[in-house]
Amino acid sequence: MGKSSKDKRDLYYRKAKEQGYRARSAFKLLQLNDEFHFLDDETNLKRVVDLCAAPGSWSQVLSRKMFTESKGNLDGKKIVAVDLQPMSPIENVTTLQADITHPETLSKILHLFGNEKADFVCSDGAPDVTGLHDLDEYVQQQLIMSALQLTTCILKKNGTFVAKIFRGRDIDMLYSQLGYLFEKVICAKPKSSRGTSLEAFIVCLGYNPPSNWEPKLDLNKSVEEFFSGCSLGRLKISDDNKLSNWKIEERDIAEFMSCGGLDSVDSDATYHFDEDDTSNVKKPALVSLDPIQSPTNPPYKKALELKRKGKLTRAV
């Protein structure tokens, strides 16, 4: 598929290039913010963490909102972006190549914040998919739990946490767990997130952990051990360790909300640039645009080099 055909197939991909964003995901954060306004509080939004941030379109949104478009005082504002992959520099953003599941990453972020806590943490994390559905779902859940654990150690009281989730079988247990830590938990689906995908975002407002609970990251501790001492203990898996045996009252349904105005383009539609099209959707020009940022060190780089040299051959 060529660049211009992808422009037609996916208008958010095209719009990202037009507006200088490195990825179409920028619109997911923008549409979530249009609904919940968590990035609009000029005075209280000082320290922000973007977990799983590469190539960096969410960090670009954060930088524009907190610095470029800000009319207030910029003193003390800081954005830290963390990813396993290296990231090209973004103005006003400190990038950290690190694993969010490792406790050292927490120390590094805290150090960058001068040991102050964050007002906002977001995570758009996605592990490499294997194609084995159950395994992929499990690894994704683990990544969300890691992001949540790190967040509990770094987020200020009343702070906000936004994270990508996949609405799999046992997602109601995550909603329930989050309900113990935050005043309000909403499951939101921005229009720029494909309707055909299980992807959604949890917007957790008003961080309010139990006062007698001190979260502490430790590689040797399980998730259950990490949350023990917090009221989450009520969610212990029953004796025979089967998730299906969790009591019905321990599961929770989060409020579900679609975000993005009625004029937002449909992320599942293909747009044709017909002259006589009378729909309201603004058509991009027919010229195809280059991506804003090429991958810094993509996993397929070596394969491309081998192919160029004619050394990539399949064994017969």
Ligand code: SAM
């Ligand atoms: N929000 C990003 C943006 O707008 O450009 C896109 C994020 S991308 C969908 C998911 C990212 O999660 C990948 O860059 C991947 O390297 C990162 N990731 C996955 N596991 C991670 C981990 N354990 N620690 C840090 N980053 C991780």
